[in-house]
Amino acid sequence: MTYYGADQQTAKVQQLAEKKAQLQAALPVVDDARAAAIEARLDRIDAALQKEIAHAKAIGNVAAIKAAMGIDGIGGLEFQAQAPAGVGRLVRLPFYPIAALTGNYEAVGTTVPVVEASGTAFGTAQNASIVLRTPQISWATLRIVGFETEQQCQTNLVTAAGAGIAPASTPNAKLVVSDLKIGGGANLFTHEDFADGQIYDADQPEFCGLRDYPILKSPNVAEVTVASLNIGVTAVGDIAHQFSCALLCEVLQDDNYGSHIPGPYARSGAMVRKGGSFI
């Protein structure tokens, strides 16, 4: 049974819901004074909607009200879909070798970010560390919000004479990282020495934190020290370890594409801090 006034109520709720969506969309891009006014207006709309919902229950108009608010058929569940981060958010800036690599490391010049490392032989010194660096980004101002590694490894299998592959291979190599810094700045990692590159692996379900989210602006560049470690092999080349590293950034200002709004984790409200020698 539908009572008198149900259609009018539905139209009113639809108007309120549309206005609320418009105000919420505007909220991130207005100044503080305007934001306060919008929040006050949103509170009034919420109160009005609450009143209409109570009234809808009394007159048996709940289904129409839910449809008017765009949540018809939600069925008590919230649906979430993994989404792109948004314009200029969570962009990756690769690290490149800064010079020709030596030892067991190999790379293709200074424009390809992938480095290959071979395993070292039993009893000999492990691969020494190398430094990778991001290029100068003259066309944008970036905020660093993370660090990421990607690696693939394969160990050669022992070939049994006349019997194909025998079950014996060494554990895959490990990438270790240390001393991520911008220009001559302080270390952004919490570990002063080497840590497992897996912490920052691109396949991890969540990102690992850093000590700070500094600005990266040309001519400053970021650099990181890395090394490939293995348990020891019978012959150099028995372990093939390919890896690359990238800086996770937000584009704050782009000379070609304009200024962007960073993600909520990189806005001033999320980076409140007090004291500290770098403040």
Add this chain to the structure above:
Amino acid sequence: MSLATDLSDGIGGLKFVATAPPGVGRLVRIPFYLETATNSFQAVTPGAAAGGASTTSPVISAISEAAGLQSDTATMKTPQISWATLRIVGFECSINTADVPVSVQPEVMFSDLKIGGGANLFVHEDFASSRIYLAGQDSFSGLRDYPLLKSPNVAEVQVSLFRQGAALANPAAAVADNAGGALFTCNLVCEILQDDNYGSHIPGPYARKGAMVRKGGSFI
């Protein structure tokens, strides 16, 4: 039913979620290092031959030296963090084994995670499989408490290896030995509450006062 969540959020019945960085000083990792090597646990350090202890490289070569099921036990420690006050919120490890091992892959086991001389933070009093705490899981495994870590205190954890072992050499001298071992690292997951260089931060909601209400108990 809340107006905010049920009737006005996510118009169209969908919420779009992008995985985000955790924020400044949140979910940082502090590696454990092997300060004292044992027969079964030896460090692998850049630029040096594998073997012995290391306070700079967290990568450990583990092979069961004993003919039996369990190796000896080693203690791994975090360094003293003099520049920050941290809150421990988790424990994590990463393990590489052979693509084609000579037998079942060895199992790294952990027990007795503690801060200074504190009580065990694991719920298991004895060893548990490292796979509980493996990095890359969809969720973090819980701990009994989220204590503060402040210098000169350090965290330490006991580690051992389960494998149908033969007497092998570590660092290994043969492919067959290596194929029965593992390269692993372990880390504390922490929130930085106060950093001498970068200031004080707001911890994640899981590590705020309101999320850690507790009543009774001798450690209150």
